[in-house]
Amino acid sequence: xxxxxxxxxxxxxxxxxxxxxxxxxxxxxxxxxxxxxNFAHGEFLMxxxxxxxxxxxxxxxxPIVALPLTALLLFAVGVIVYQTVIRRxxxxxxxxxxxxxxxxxxxxxxxxxFFWKPDHRLIPHSLVSGNVAFGPVQFGLPQxxxxxxxxxxxxxxxxxxxxxxxxxxxxATAIDREAATLMGxxxxxxxxxxxxxxxxxxxxxxxxxxxxxxxxxxxxxxxILIAFVVVVLGGFGSVxxxxxxxIIVGLIEVLGGFLVGPEYKTAIVLSLLLIxxxxxxxxxxxxx
Amino acid sequence: xxxxxxxxxxxxxxAALLALAAILPLAVTEPSQQNFLILILMGAQMGVAWxxxxxxxxxxxxxxxxFYGIGAYTSTMLLLTLGLTPWIGAxxxxxxxxxxxxxxxxxxxxxxxxxxxxxTIAVAEIMQILVTNSDALEGAVGLYLPMDxxxxxVLIFLSKxxxxxxxxxxxxxxxxxxxxxxxxxxxxxxxAIKDEPEAARALGVSLTRYKLIALTxxxxxxxxxxxFYAQKEMFIDPGSVFATTISIKIAxxxxxxxxxxxxxxxxxxxxxxxxxxxxxxxxxxxxxxxDMIIYAAMIILVAVFSPSGVLGLLGDLRRHLPGxxxxxxxxxxxxxxx
Numbered sequence: 001x002x003x004x005x006x007x008x009x010x011x012x013x014x015x016x017x018x019x020x021x022x023x024x025x026x027x028x029x030x031x032x033x034x035x036x037x038n039f040a041h042g043e044f045l046m047x048x049x050x051x052x053x054x055x056x057x058x059x060x061x062x063p064i065v066a067l068p069l070t071a072l073l074l075f076a077v078g079v080i081v082y083q084t085v086i087r088r089x090x091x092x093x094x095x096x097x098x099x100x101x102x103x104x105x106x107x108x109x110x111x112x113x114f115f116w117k118p119d120h121r122l123i124p125h126s127l128v129s130g131n132v133a134f135g136p137v138q139f140g141l142p143q144x145x146x147x148x149x150x151x152x153x154x155x156x157x158x159x160x161x162x163x164x165x166x167x168x169x170x171x172a173t174a175i176d177r178e179a180a181t182l183m184g185x186x187x188x189x190x191x192x193x194x195x196x197x198x199x200x201x202x203x204x205x206x207x208x209x210x211x212x213x214x215x216x217x218x219x220x221x222x223x224i225l226i227a228f229v230v231v232v233l234g235g236f237g238s239v240x241x242x243x244x245x246x247i248i249v250g251l252i253e254v255l256g257g258f259l260v261g262p263e264y265k266t267a268i269v270l271s272l273l274l275i276x277x278x279x280x281x282x283x284x285x286x287x288x
Numbered sequence: 289x290x291x292x293x294x295x296x297x298x299x300x301x302x303a304a305l306l307a308l309a310a311i312l313p314l315a316v317t318e319p320s321q322q323n324f325l326i327l328i329l330m331g332a333q334m335g336v337a338w339x340x341x342x343x344x345x346x347x348x349x350x351x352x353x354x355f356y357g358i359g360a361y362t363s364t365m366l367l368l369t370l371g372l373t374p375w376i377g378a379x380x381x382x383x384x385x386x387x388x389x390x391x392x393x394x395x396x397x398x399x400x401x402x403x404x405x406x407x408t409i410a411v412a413e414i415m416q417i418l419v420t421n422s423d424a425l426e427g428a429v430g431l432y433l434p435m436d437x438x439x440x441x442v443l444i445f446l447s448k449x450x451x452x453x454x455x456x457x458x459x460x461x462x463x464x465x466x467x468x469x470x471x472x473x474x475x476x477x478x479x480a481i482k483d484e485p486e487a488a489r490a491l492g493v494s495l496t497r498y499k500l501i502a503l504t505x506x507x508x509x510x511x512x513x514x515x516f517y518a519q520k521e522m523f524i525d526p527g528s529v530f531a532t533t534i535s536i537k538i539a540x541x542x543x544x545x546x547x548x549x550x551x552x553x554x555x556x557x558x559x560x561x562x563x564x565x566x567x568x569x570x571x572x573x574x575x576x577x578x579d580m581i582i583y584a585a586m587i588i589l590v591a592v593f594s595p596s597g598v599l600g601l602l603g604d605l606r607r608h609l610p611g612x613x614x615x616x617x618x619x620x621x622x623x624x625x626x
Contacts, residue, residue: 085588089592095543096543099587099588100588104588107584107588110581112577113576114577114578114581263417263421270414273407274395274407277407278407
């Protein structure tokens, strides 16, 4: 194995890892704020991809240009999901919560299949296409732009949570719900906001990868298990942790696939989940 | 409340139900309808088995497909390579699954709530990937049972009727085991672990030991259900027995009926399989997605409106009827926090 190949592998791991990070920050935000694991998170990504696809197919808007629209649309979807389903199960047993979001996952897949057929779709001729070469290392421009976008969105989310009043209120709710309520923060509003932002992040990830990834109703299943691993590794509720963990998981997946065989890469990532759960259940940066 | 008359009334009810189940195929002779009944019994058997660990002991496993698959693959491989009768093969599958449950439960039971559920998903998914890539198990191609044999020895039949009685027998066995646990001191410990783990620990109940007992028994019975699936379908592949969707369906059956009670999963299976099969035949499963939408809508409705399942809903109704006894037992709710 030459250094060039290793470097190539690491770069592709980093690029996909940043996408995993963006999917996972939304998931971890929702969990951090309200202790609910969203099994339908991959479907938000799927909806983001379809939003890009239809913007392109119907109005010839490039996926990259359509990103703000995708974010707004998915924010609305997240809030609607919260108001119609999640709000009613806040105090329900854990099992009910798991099954509510699990049902949501199947519902969204079913609706996508019903309206848009199970076919694989692709967006041809995006603004970003072709390859970039850095010395001996080559990678696709779409992948590079997607990773860059993921860093930008995650960074913006971090700024929002730490530098704005509303974001700080959201953080406060995540840290201590009751104390936050006593300080006059409207918990319900924060919960809805968390779902909106969480869904928008997943939708943006979908929009970013729509330039190079096939679009189909079950595409979310490729991402949800990995997003769980990222969230657990980063520490439930930690946005910074999810960002770091996303990169680590991306690197381990690509490196493991390269060393052991691509058919085992998901098994390797899931083994990582088990190891983290057993050795350090609170993850890298989670609350003890 | 006089428990004596209550339990003898229950006994009579169970006997009547069993008698009805035994003669039902005389009235339902159409093979496709008999198949439908078999699917219900299979679902009920899985749900009752899951309920032992997920309901009584409150440890939510979303990876039960791993036991189901182990059962299906063990009995099928023993039949294909050694010509061993599935009667013994299913027991062997149960033992392998039980051993696997011990090995998996030992570390995983340190985890609670969401974390335990997630770990079980990961274990089943890893297993599916390993089997898919195993040449010895024919990988993604899957295994076919011998098409040229039939009879009680190889447990392969041309008609549906024998399958019906075999799965009915397995369901009765599973219910009996479950019932025996419910009545014994082990059952009390399970409920103590679920409702008051700290108090149970303080009283000297070894949480891990009883959780392991629950998982092991549940795994054994689930694996036997997997062996039956292989015999009935005569074909298995990783996607049909190890998939997470199967784990979810197993848990869903128990939750739908009412978790933690013996009759819950049976009722859950009747409802879930009926809806699943009817939405499939009515709307077709050829990718229109309608069956998924109905299935999903039902899951969400139950999760949102009736966390204690249909039995809980019936209990609520009964309490609102005139002349209802105030001490009617409430359906147990799942309450676990990480």
